[in-house]
Amino acid sequence: MSKVALVTGGSRGIGAAISVALKNAGYSVAANYAGNDDAAKAFTAETGIPTYKWDVSSYEACGEGIAKVEADLGPVVVLVNNAGITRDAMFHKMTPDQWNAVVNTNLTGLFNMTHQVWNGMRDRSFGRVINISSINGQKGQMGQANYSAAKAGDLGFTKALAQEGAAKGITVNAICPGYIGTEMVRAVPEKVLNERIIPLIPVGRLGEPEEIARCVVFLAADDAGFITGSTISANGGQYFA
Numbered sequence: 067m068s069k070v071a072l073v074t075g076g077s078r079g080i081g082a083a084i085s086v087a088l089k090n091a092g093y094s095v096a097a098n099y100a101g102n103d104d105a106a107k108a109f110t111a112e113t114g115i116p117t118y119k120w121d122v123s124s125y126e127a128c129g130e131g132i133a134k135v136e137a138d139l140g141p142v143v144v145l146v147n148n149a150g151i152t153r154d155a156m157f158h159k160m161t162p163d164q165w166n167a168v169v170n171t172n173l174t175g176l177f178n179m180t181h182q183v184w185n186g187m188r189d190r191s192f193g194r195v196i197n198i199s200s201i202n203g204q205k206g207q208m209g210q211a212n213y214s215a216a217k218a219g220d221l222g223f224t225k226a227l228a229q230e231g232a233a234k235g236i237t238v239n240a241i242c243p244g245y246i247g248t249e250m251v252r253a254v255p256e257k258v259l260n261e262r263i264i265p266l267i268p269v270g271r272l273g274e275p276e277e278i279a280r281c282v283v284f285l286a287a288d289d290a291g292f293i294t295g296s297t298i299s300a301n302g303g304q305y306f307a
Contacts, residue, residue: 067094067140068092068093068094069092069093069094069143069144070093070094070095070096070135070136070139070140070141070142070143070144071088071093071094071095071096071142071143071144071145071146071286072095072096072098072132072135072142072144072145072146072179072183073085073088073095073096073097073098073146073148074098074122074146074147074148074149074175074179075098075099075100075122075148075149075150076095076096076097076098076099076115076117076146076148077097077098077099077102077105077106077109077110077117078099078102078105078109078249079246079248079249079250079275080148080198080243080246080248080275080278080279081097081146081148081149082097082109082113082275083274083275083276083278083279084146084148084275084278084279084282085097085109085113085115086113086115086279087276087279087280087282087283088144088146088279088282088283088286089113089114089115091283091286091287093144093286094139094140095115096115096116096117096118096135096138096139096142097109097110097115097116097117097118098117098118098119098120098122098131098149099117099118099119100119100120100121100122100149101119103119106119116138116139118131118134118135119131121171122147122149122171122175122178122179123167123170123171123174123175123178124178125177125178125181128175128178128179128182129182132179132182132183141183141186141190142183142186143187143190143192143193143194144193144194144196144286145179145180145183145193145194145195145196146196146198146282146286147175147176147179147180147195147196147197147198147220148198149171149172149175150171150172150198150200150213150217151167151168151171151172152168152210152213153165153167153168153212153213154209154210154213155209156208156209157211160211160212164212165211165212167212168212168213168216169212169215169216169219171216172213172216172217172220173215173216173217173219173220173223176197176220176223177223180195180227184231184236187231187234187235187236188231188234188236190235191234191235192235192236193231193234193235193236193237194236194237194285194286194290195224195227195231195236195237195238195239196238196239196240196241196282196285196286197220197221197223197224197238197239197240197241198220198240198241198243198278199217199218199220199221199224199240199241199242199297200213200214200217200242200243201242201243201244201245201299201301201304201305202214202217203216203217203218203219203220203221203242204217204218204221204242204297204299204305204307205305206218217242220240221240221242221297224238224239224240224295224297225295228294228295228296229295231294232294235291236294237285237290237291237293237294238294238295239285239293239294239295239296239297239298240296240297240298241278241281241282241285241297241298241300242297242298242299242300242301242307243273243278243300243301244267244273244299244300244301244302244304244305245263245264245267245272245273245301245302245304246272246273246274246275246277246278247272247273247274247275248275251272252272259272266304267301267302267303267304268302268303268304269302269303270302271302272302273300273301273302277300278300281298281300285298
């Protein structure tokens with residue numbers, strides 16, 4: 067029986083590429099999503115990967131959702147914490163709701179999800195937790211105090227939890243994508259992309275979602291057991307941590 071991988075935010079963008087890559091690598095994949103039912107249905111129809119709807123900012127919803135996934139597919143062995151949102155604003159205009167929404171999804175969501183599967187991984191003496199952070203969690207970004215803080219917190223979470231999981235065969239790692247050619251990024255006006263974004267990337271192009279997905283497949287593998295507490299920066303040379 068194939069190992070079960072659960073990808074949050076797994077039906078669109080980078081998450082969809084991760085879900086497909088893990089399926090192609092032989093995992094039984096479940097893709098979580100929060101809101102877009104039509105996109106989730108289309109994703110399942112296209113890929114055969116089942117989708118499960120819940121909000122990762124709710125601990126109770128995560129518990130119920132993971133219980134359903136495990137009842138359908140088996141125990142979660144690989145968890146990819148990919149779900150994330152933005153609520154951008156300059157700090158002097160940022161509202162408590164904008165701050166809390168981003169921190170609750172992008173940082174607390176990692177606790178809510180990982181805490182539900184951690185004891186099972188400990189009991190089986192094997193697990194892979196892969197957290198999708200961001201270049202802006204490494205370098206900061208104007209207008210994203212909430213997002214940058216949450217994504218930087220993801221890295222601290224990764225390093226601390228890696229130390230706890232190491233003796234139990236559980237690795238915990240992070241990936242920090244730079245500008246990736248998702249639907250959201252490609253919606254940026256071409257002039258802005260060509261004049262203000264791509265010139266900052268030494269390789270001269272946007273990344274592809276599949277390039278992040280390949281990093282996930284590598285870290286999820288049994289053979290990656292000596293790598294834990296690490297951050298892979300996949301940003302085309304834009305920033306060196």
